[in-house]
Amino acid sequence: MKTIDIRTVNVVQYIKPLREGGSLPAIVKADDGFLYVLKFRGAGQGKKPLVSELIGGELARALGLKIPELVFMNLDDSFSKTEPDEEIQDLLKFSVGLNLGLHFLSSAITFDPLVTTVDAKTASKVVLLDSLISNIDRTVKNTNLLTWNTELWIIDNGASFYFHHNWATWENHLTRTFPLIKDHVLLAQATELKEVAKDFLEILTKEKIAEIIQAIPEDWLEHESDDLSPDEMRTAYITYLEAKLAMIDSLVKEAEHAR
Template sequence: MLRQVTAIRYVTPLREGGSLPGVVEADDLGTYVAKFRGAGQGPKALVAEVICGELARRLELRVPPLVVLDIDPVIGRAEPDQEVQELLRNSGGANLGMDFLPGALGFDPVAHPVDPELASRVLWFDAYVENVDRSWRNPNLLVWHRELWLIDHGASLYFHHNWPRAEAAVHRAYRGAEDHVLAPYADGLAEADADLAPRVTPDLLTEVLALVPDEWLTAADFETADEARAAYRNHLSARVANTADWLPQGGAA
């Protein structure tokens, strides 16, 4: 499983998007951006964060380290914002923590030109996991120590919000390509496809899925975590076997 830490202080909310993440300090002396299970998107957003984040890491894309963040709602008692207090009350137990990158800058395509090979690999990855939340309006990319870091994958894996129709989504074309912030740089999609697709094996997916806490996987749709992991693995294996169906036009090798 992911490393587990305990939140000891709620520092401040990050008022970006609808999930109201917050910065917290933990008992390992680390500082994390917390994604809460009690937020509107629920545990499925945390499942997507782990699957996509850890898969991206294994494909050599940079993602801040993830942890399972145990939260006692009592840490929110001194928080003056009633919305935050309610969120913490509804998020007791295992939540997701993403390592806070101090001094990181939000990605600006003018100030931070991206190598075409890296841009192509990120676009391939986002197309695979159906991440429509990497637009120029909201890149969900950080620049830290002059390197590009991927964050916020909770809106990915759209298929898991409707499992009865998930099989049809295996072949669904990626709908975020035209709006993708790195699309202007990504001129090597065929090369990215040839390199990355063979690396996404059932064994790799099994390794990644093992990192997702059981309680998030059984919060909806599935009676057992093993049943849930098998469903995710089958879907993602079928999708990567048919990259020509969903990769942006001209991208498949």
């Protein structure tokens, strides 16, 4: 089956941790010469935030939103052996294997809604996407948005798809809307929700969704405590997204009411 094309690189240098992130991501250098923000599979919530990052990020890209290139990053066991900080040492040790990286946007600044105005169409796309993927972490307190070259860039979709933290009840989420959209940092500027909903239905076809889901590495979907097999999880993600797209009018009404 066709998948989206995501490059794989190797980490060659650990540069510094980003301590403002709860999962302690880091700036690293890869063997292609570029810098990346590395999200670790060994962080607190394990590999599931990486899955959310990948799906949410590539859905955003398909919709024409700005998001740094996502790459798979191989991390070997040599870094943990030379790291003096015990917390980081453990993180590196538990993250040997395939991780996720976002291209580092040098000189980008955190989006400040009091300083920067976002156009209505872009704001509406971000709001509706976050409603679609149940992203609980794009608020005034933590925007997870950057301004780079005067453009809005999306980062950090790891808090999305929270149903996958309990596979036993995932189907209960298929008919739910997303009331937490009321806290979205761009909600006030999202005045074209109905218009962008039409774009979502045109762009996010079954084929496009399947391409993105198929790109998830197999071992990111394997955990002894999970009830479903990797193939069943893939089917669940696809089913979830298709269910949300089928009720997109309800998501739009909910967001408009909140605004």
